[in-house]
Amino acid sequence: MDILQAIALAVLQGVTEFLPISSSAHLILLPVIVGWQDQGLAFDVAVHVGTLTAVTMYYKKDLAKLISSWCGSLVGKGFNDEAKLAWYVGLGTIPVGLVGISLSDAMQEALRNPLIIAAATIIFALLLWWAEKRARERRHTITLNDALLIGLFQALALIPGTSRSGITITAGLLLGLKREFAARYSFLLSIPVIALAGFLKALELYQSNVAVSWDLMLIGAGVSAIVAYLSIAWFLKLLNRIGMMPFVWYRLILGVVLIGIFSGQTQ
Numbered sequence: 001m002d003i004l005q006a007i008a009l010a011v012l013q014g015v016t017e018f019l020p021i022s023s024s025a026h027l028i029l030l031p032v033i034v035g036w037q038d039q040g041l042a043f044d045v046a047v048h049v050g051t052l053t054a055v056t057m058y059y060k061k062d063l064a065k066l067i068s069s070w071c072g073s074l075v076g077k078g079f080n081d082e083a084k085l086a087w088y089v090g091l092g093t094i095p096v097g098l099v100g101i102s103l104s105d106a107m108q109e110a111l112r113n114p115l116i117i118a119a120a121t122i123i124f125a126l127l128l129w130w131a132e133k134r135a136r137e138r139r140h141t142i143t144l145n146d147a148l149l150i151g152l153f154q155a156l157a158l159i160p161g162t163s164r165s166g167i168t169i170t171a172g173l174l175l176g177l178k179r180e181f182a183a184r185y186s187f188l189l190s191i192p193v194i195a196l197a198g199f200l201k202a203l204e205l206y207q208s209n210v211a212v213s214w215d216l217m218l219i220g221a222g223v224s225a226i227v228a229y230l231s232i233a234w235f236l237k238l239l240n241r242i243g244m245m246p247f248v249w250y251r252l253i254l255g256v257v258l259i260g261i262f263s264g265q266t267q
Helices: 003-016 023-034 043-058 060-074 082-104 104-112 112-135 144-158 165-175 178-208 214-242 245-262
Strands: none
Touching: 003 023, 003 043, 003 214, 023 043, 023 112, 043 060, 043 178, 043 214, 060 082, 060 178, 082 144, 112 165, 112 245, 144 165, 144 178, 165 178, 165 214, 178 214
8 A cells, every 4th residue: 555545545534434424335445446455454443543533632622521520420429411421422332332243254244245335325325314304303412212222223334335423313313313413422422433443453453463554554544533523523514504415415326336336246
């Protein structure tokens, strides 16, 4: 992998990680489409570090309040809204963690099939469209049941093409959450998920003893962090103005294009 490939993949990761269009699908598909070799596990770890840095920096004030309130709840200072939200983020992470750990290497590899990615891209685009059309946006707080249901939805994001942010925002809209709150909760929920995924990839990398190009890793982490931060800010600023339909149309077009590209290769 050369520096241009590293920058291109880092930009792609940064743009797509927090938009409802599936970063994993784009990172799997771009090398296939342009004929690049797989970027490798080390680079995946680097861009995960970058996007994790971006979301924690963007929500640093929120995280400080959530952590403080969560710690307070542990020592008997009560459950305010921030403490409840912190607990809900933790509980909402459990389903995806359990499913992710239970998936075998063979199953994970099978899910990376381009036609499966294309199908997931289209199916969950239609689900997002349905959620957007019937959204009532009544609430800006969540309950325990909301957190558990959104967590179950998030586990579906282990299928490349689903989009972690897309499926959790979809669930939030279906539950009647206001659009901007659903997005905020989705991004807060991403922090432990990205951290867990990055840790598991880093552990796998450590056990593999693969040589690491540290210069490319630093470039990947830095570029993905900057781009992801800007992507979060852009998405939240324009969310109420543009809604979710532009992303629905993008996913539908992408899915159809992928089927056109890869269906002939499987025959």
